[in-house]
Amino acid sequence: MSFINEGFNDTEQKTASHSRKEHYIEMREVDTLQTQVSDDGARTLAALSSHITVTFHNVSKVINVPAKMIDSSSKERFIERKLLDQVSGQIQPGQIVALMGPSGCGKTTLLNTLAGRALNGVTGNIWFNDQSYDRSMKRKLAYVLQQDLFFEQLTVKQQLTYTGLLRLPSHLSKNDKLAQVEQIIDQLRIRKCANTPITLISGGEKKRVNIGTELLTNPSVIFLDEPTSGLDSTSAVALIDVLRELAMQGKTIITSIHQPSSQIFQSFDQLILLADGKTIFMGKPLDALPYFATLGHQSPPQYNPADYVMDLVNQDMKIREELKEAYLQNKINTNDKTISNQYSTAGRQYLLAEPSGNVADLTNPDNVNLISTKQENKWPIGFLPQLLILFSRAFRLSGKAQFTRLNFIQALGLAVVTGLCWLRMDLAEDTIPDRSSFIFFIMVFWPLHTLYNSLLSFPLERAVIEKERASGSYRLSSYFLAKSLAEAPLKLILPILYLLIAYWMANINNNVGIFLAVLIFQLLSVLVAESLGLFLGATLKNLQHGMTAATLLVMSLMLLGGFYVRNLPHWLGVWGKWLSFFKYAYDACLQLQFKGGHDYRCVDGTYVSSCRNNPNGTFVSEDALEYFDVGLNIGLNFLVLFAMFVVFRFFAYLSLRFIKNNSGRT
Numbered sequence: 276m277s278f279i280n281e282g283f284n285d286t287e288q289k290t291a292s293h294s295r296k297e298h299y300i301e302m303r304e305v306d307t308l309q310t311q312v313s314d315d316g317a318r319t320l321a322a323l324s325s326h327i328t329v330t331f332h333n334v335s336k337v338i339n340v341p342a343k344m345i346d347s348s349s350k351e352r353f354i355e356r357k358l359l360d361q362v363s364g365q366i367q368p369g370q371i372v373a374l375m376g377p378s379g380c381g382k383t384t385l386l387n388t389l390a391g392r393a394l395n396g397v398t399g400n401i402w403f404n405d406q407s408y409d410r411s412m413k414r415k416l417a418y419v420l421q422q423d424l425f426f427e428q429l430t431v432k433q434q435l436t437y438t439g440l441l442r443l444p445s446h447l448s449k450n451d452k453l454a455q456v457e458q459i460i461d462q463l464r465i466r467k468c469a470n471t472p473i474t475l476i477s478g479g480e481k482k483r484v485n486i487g488t489e490l491l492t493n494p495s496v497i498f499l500d501e502p503t504s505g506l507d508s509t510s511a512v513a514l515i516d517v518l519r520e521l522a523m524q525g526k527t528i529i530t531s532i533h534q535p536s537s538q539i540f541q542s543f544d545q546l547i548l549l550a551d552g553k554t555i556f557m558g559k560p561l562d563a564l565p566y567f568a569t570l571g572h573q574s575p576p577q578y579n580p581a582d583y584v585m586d587l588v589n590q591d592m593k594i595r596e597e598l599k600e601a602y603l604q605n606k607i608n609t610n611d612k613t614i615s616n617q618y619s620t621a622g623r624q625y626l627l628a629e630p631s632g633n634v635a636d637l638t639n640p641d642n643v644n645l646i647s648t649k650q651e652n653k654w655p656i657g658f659l660p661q662l663l664i665l666f667s668r669a670f671r672l673s674g675k676a677q678f679t680r681l682n683f684i685q686a687l688g689l690a691v692v693t694g695l696c697w698l699r700m701d702l703a704e705d706t707i708p709d710r711s712s713f714i715f716f717i718m719v720f721w722p723l724h725t726l727y728n729s730l731l732s733f734p735l736e737r738a739v740i741e742k743e744r745a746s747g748s749y750r751l752s753s754y755f756l757a758k759s760l761a762e763a764p765l766k767l768i769l770p771i772l773y774l775l776i777a778y779w780m781a782n783i784n785n786n787v788g789i790f791l792a793v794l795i796f797q798l799l800s801v802l803v804a805e806s807l808g809l810f811l812g813a814t815l816k817n818l819q820h821g822m823t824a825a826t827l828l829v830m831s832l833m834l835l836g837g838f839y840v841r842n843l844p845h846w847l848g849v850w851g852k853w854l855s856f857f858k859y860a861y862d863a864c865l866q867l868q869f870k871g872g873h874d875y876r877c878v879d880g881t882y883v884s885s886c887r888n889n890p891n892g893t894f895v896s897e898d899a900l901e902y903f904d905v906g907l908n909i910g911l912n913f914l915v916l917f918a919m920f921v922v923f924r925f926f927a928y929l930s931l932r933f934i935k936n937n938s939g940r941t
């Protein structure tokens with residue numbers, strides 16, 4: 276099933292790129308998403324979005340760090356750490372503001388705070404135009420994370436299309452959403468690599484895809500965390516050009532940046548320099564050097580101003596303290612007419628005024644009421660559409676991962692080897708142990724294989740899922756259900772192929788109904804093992820821990836199942852065997868194998884008592900079961916396995932929901 280129209284034709288592409296000449300057909304009161312229509316009828320989202328001024332005043336953030344993490348001998352439980360200290364500023368629509376400062380000075384923390392993320396311990400005020408942050412604004416604010424987190428097997432276009440289908444609201448048609456994707460591809464100049472898997476594109480292109488993913492919803496404010504890190508200077512300049520175009524559309528852009536070239540540095544409209552969570556400069560980038568010169572720090576000629584500024588703030592603690600103090604003395608408060616002058620204030624002329632409250636220009640006609648007056652849906656689209664789109668994506672990704680040539684070689688190769696080892700067993704008493712070990716092998720190999728594979732599933736995907744969910748894309752339940760539905764059938768195809776070959780080569784039971792029943796048990800135990808793997812993977816964030824726990828668990832379950840030790844200590848065996856999911860599938864298949872009242876040839880009575888005095892006689896296949904300690908009947912074994920599948924799956928969901936992946940960062 277595919278929700279992506281891969282063959283978006285030329286006409287449609289041209290329509291997307293010509294959209295700017297077109298006229299509005301719709302204007303929504305509270306939604307920044309407006310559509311426009313071209314002469315030939317295709318619609319795209321309007322390039323214009325509402326204009327938002329971001330004002331922040333005296334923003335501080337304090338966290339409690341476990342004391343032992345800082346000082347192992349500490350008697351305290353927590354130590355308070357101030358990550359931001361009274362930071363103020365204002366960013367107008369159309370501006371690109373750069374946040375700079377040494378590593379750990381609080382750039383990401385400030386971006387997170389302004390974007391309404393991780394607000395615990397935050398004090399001060401943040402306004403979007405004249406309103407405080409509210410969840411309903413989420414879709415008007417875009418946050419481009421430092422890491423480019425995607426499913427990298429998808430092509431650029433697939434990535435943007437899935438995001439567009441999930442995040443654009445349901446009042447837009449599928450064609451509108453696809454047209455918006457085309458528009459973003461052109462706008463970010465990634466047409467050249469649109470059909471290339473993300474894993475193969477360059478760092479600069481990846482960054483633009485990352486930005487494009489966030490731009491699909493036509494946000495008004497864009498936060499970017501170090502978008503140029505890892506890019507060469509040409510790619511960095513190209514990226515800033517893209518940001519400039521977005522700013523020219525009236526978007527408000529704030530970006531942290533490490534060491535910009537002098538060209539990029541000068542292109543920013545405003546620079547906010549932080550040191551240890553405090554502002555030490557806020558003004559035009561070109562005014563930074565004259566400002567620091569008034570404090571006695573003269574830049575050498577021909578020096579990249581950004582490098583000089585960074586060298587300065589990276590110097591010893593004393594200089595940073597001096598710069599912080601100087602800013603406090605110099606800063607101009609727009610409402611504060613009484614200016615203190617205990618410190619040299621010669622640099623004041625180079626600073627921009629800090630806002631003293633909400634001073635956004637509300638006469639700007641583009642400023643919209645951001646908080647919806649009507650009850651806006653929490654999710655852009657409903658549960659079922661989310662499920663279908665996420666199913667399509669999971670199916671595509673899982674198919675690529677499962678159906679590799681190597682996996683086929685492994686399954687088919689192993690099936691033939693298994694078949695050869697147990698080739699055409701006679702219907703005879705002395706084949707009873709081999710028949711039981713065949714069942715044991717097939718009920719252990721595939722579940723183990725699946726368990727270890729599914730252990731990796733969430734750790735690999737989790738960061739992407741958390742990023743997508745942080746921007747309100749979809750419910751966790753739709754993701755989980757879609758993944759379960761899409762992956763399970765794919766995970767079952769190779770075991771089916773395997774059993775088709777091995778079962779008939781080994782001559783287990785020539786009744787097709789019995790074959791199908793054995794197959795069902797094999798598949799069910801694969802699903803149980805998958806659920807267990809997902810549960811461990813979702814619960815234990817560290818992969819190494821997950822592997823260790825899985826090995827400990829499966830080996831214990833195999834031992835407790837009584838496969839290796841027939842006489843387990845009573846206190847252990849009496850409850851232990853009920854925990855082993857291998858045991859249920861094994862017991863059921865053993866019973867199935869000997870079903871049908873086939874005549875078996877006696878040998879010496881080692882396994883079947885009725886053969887003891889009758890070595891040349893026969894016995895009915897069901898009599899072979901007396902040699903085994905078979906617990907429950909076939910139906911009950913099925914029910915217990917099914918219950919295990921449901922319970923482990925449910926626990927996996929709970930772990931995913933309640934155990935967070937982040938390492939406690941702000």
Ligand SMILES: Nc1ncnc2c1ncn2[C@@H]1O[C@H](COP(=O)(O)OP(=O)(O)OP(=O)(O)O)[C@@H](O)[C@H]1O
Nearest residue numbers: 340358377378379380381382383384385939940941
């Ligand atoms: N949960 C946390 N527990 C302890 N310290 C934290 C936590 N979150 C952030 N910090 C600390 O807060 C400070 C600011 O972190 P932040 O990530 O904002 O810095 P940054 O300026 O973005 O750094 P970089 O440029 O290296 O990305 C750092 O010293 C960091 O170690």
